[in-house]
Amino acid sequence: MKIPFSYVFRNLWTRKITTLLTAGGMALVVFVFAAVLMLDAGLKKTLVGTGSFDNAILLRQSAQTEIQSSVYRDQASLLETMPEVARGVNGAPLVSRETLVLTQIPKRGSDRPQNVVVRGLPPMGLALRPQVKIIDGRMFRPGTSEIVVGKSISEGFEGVGIGQRQRFAGREWTVVGTFDGGKSGFDSEMWGDVEQMMQAFRRVSYSSVIVRLQERGDFDALKTRISGDQRLILDVKQEPLFYEEQSKTLSQFISILGITLSVIFSIGAMIGAMITMYAAVANRTSEIGTLRALGFRRSSILAAFLLESILLAMVGGVMGLVLASFLQAFTITTMNWQSFSQLAFGFHLTPQIVVTTMIFSVFMGLVGGFLPSVRAARLEIVDSLRAA
């Protein structure tokens, strides 16, 4: 015979302060746990959202980032002739030759300059990134020292308002617009005309070349063609995979740090649950005796107390998740080690994280409540009735 659920629920309800404190402790652990998962998910979403499977990116062989890479003009021209490359109006190849450099701008409210990506790209570069929209001002004009800045840059950094000037590479660059990169990595970049950038930075080679494929399936054909061509010592990657690689180190770091913290903190919370449940058992010794005398089995007692502990943990879990969901309003800007530049990304709550977090909190309740429940189940009827 089972002990009704309302008994379990009412027990938690009577001891409000104890329930609240114990669940509150668990909520904080769950909060940290969920926050880490959300941060990692946000990072992945940002970087994967930056690329599209319709595009392929070409870098110098064995270069891991655009900063390290160089692609020469003749190589870029050769790429434009490949049959796998899509063509736009008038048969112009959908190829963007880009150059990528870093400059330093102070973050808002700090005087320490941070590395920020400056990307030089031709007008064609915009056609390859349909997710990017100008939200304020206008696009830069090719052939001028004008730049547009991503949303995260314009919100988080000094001196990048429309009409303001940035000085780098021996020139003044005027900010003429702000663009929304659709929560992608482009939000953390500044864009200008590629040929102007090449001149200013005195570069003879591009950093990378982005090509639009005729069809997604053409990637392998393109790859074979490039590796077969002696003149092209280039690596070709699908854009989303390239950007995923870019976030690997940071993502790994966040997960390791977060999981370690959650495990250590959960020990504290489980001890809290254990203390509460032991007290619950001790206070209700005679009650347990009565239940047993009424005919409830040991297993029912065990189940009731375990359920109480799990319920307690779930209250904590829900509280923690609600707290964590508010984090979605925040954006974190930190250095992505691989690209050596600042990257803004948010906390992203996915259904999978909700499930994982709830499982985690149930687990805490189960572990914390197990020993006390066993003690409750093992009480002898006579002794416990006499205890009162």
Next chain:
Amino acid sequence: MYLKLIYKNIFRHKLRSLLTIAGLVVAILSFGLLQTVVHAWYAGADMASANRLITRNATSLVFSLPAYYRERIRALDGVNAVAISNWFGGIYKDQSFKNFFASFGVDHDIFFDLYPEFKVNPDELLAFKKDRRGAMVGRLIADQHGFKVGDVIPMTSPIYGGGTWEFNVRGIYEPKDETTVTRQLYFHWDYINEQMKKRFPRRAEFAGVFVVQIADGSRAAEISQAIDKEFRNSLAETLTETEKAFSLGFVAQTEAIVTAVRIVSFVVIIIIFAVVANTMAMTARERLAENATLKALGFGPGFVAGLIIGESIMIVAIGGVLGILLTFPVAAGFKSAMGSMFPVFYVTPQTVMMQVACAAVVGLLAGLLPSVRAARVKIVDGLRYVG
């Protein structure tokens, strides 16, 4: 007598008190570890000398400077010596955090004169200077990977390419004290330069940064400006700052992470506060009748309140002291488990002081509310109360 009463009270519920203490140990310990991680983040800045400036490209670190700047900087007033230091970005084995260490091509002749905190054996240093492919390895990486003098270290570099580069270990330098970072491999900048001349002549004769030694640390600002003025409006303008500012600039790039770790380290204190407060609330509730009896016997409310708050403080003191003591061995274990990720990792006196402060706050706050309630309880109500 009073203390003895409190002490006896703690062990009336042995299991509960032990669990609470165990929780405290975990919390104070992890708080200490997290603070140490934050401290480790600033490792390079702690080691910085006031007599060294770093000159780099004003646009950003990824751009290099022409190597001939070295001579022009050296000619400036107040400058003692200048050495090239060039980030090589070498990868040993794989790209994991565990196997990571920094590698620089430097002016082999004078570099170690600029860094007296690296203790070198003169014979080894001489051997290093004579070998074009020689390398000096820090104690930390030597211990981690078992490098010995005479070993060959193969590395690849995504920046310089060219397949595998091999360096001969000619010496191992030791740290002067625990703030010294020994996670770097130094080799001849000439070696990189020579390879670049052969393969990419356009990239030859460039230096990453210049380490500038000045005679008088108090003239740092003035000399920095003199250096930057020297190259204003040139193709590669420079930015010169003290070594400390340079290192802090690096830390600032990852400030968000440091801030997060810092916040989280206080979250664990709040968690344990909830646990201790809960314990004390339960204890006070159970002793309501007993405290009323004490009052009926003539003990004042202060006495009863003191019993509860004293118990809370004593529990926290036991847990706190154990936690602090454990921090030292655990930090040492953590350091060796993490490999070279944190080159400098030791518990500072400030960390211990913060641990003590946090424990004191938790002990006081957790006992406060229950003790006030115990002091205020009316004797009749207390005596009438049954569990």
